[in-house]
Amino acid sequence: MSIRLSPAILDLIEALKKLPGFGPRSAQRAAFHLLQNRDGSLDVLGEALSRVRGGVTRCKLCNTFTEGDICPVCLDESRDPGLLCVVESAADQMALDSSLA
Ligand SMILES: [Zn+2]
Structure with a gap:
């Protein structure tokens, strides 16, 4: 039986799977790492992505x-x-x- 994940988490995993070097397992591992380390990883990555998107x-x-x-x-x-x-x-x-x- 598999765990049902919320659409937001599934979307995050799908987005990560599109990155070079990420397969389904590594994308899932990275997604949960981000969710479990909100201050140290998720917020930092979100801010970096936002800055790159808006300024690069x-x-x-x-x-x-x-x-x-x-x-x-x-x-x-x-x-x-x-x-x-x-x-x-x-x-x-x-x-x-x-x-x-
Ligand atoms: Zn140049």
Whole structure:
């Protein structure tokens, strides 16, 4: 017999299942973690999602994610504007950038 969950919890699990690396079990585990750690996890994640949703757009120069028109990488005057590296995703850009530090 399975436990009947409320629609809100089922919706949370379904949303988490859409994230990369999350399957049904890990989505359910994450959902219950969030619900059991409201102050430390759920509220913090909710606030972060809200801030990203309302304030993150694409950099007008390089198309990575940023707050404002131009990202911190493009604003960094110590970088050589003559060099260009094309990557598939913002995650790849972050990994490459941290490997060069
Ligand atoms: Zn940029």
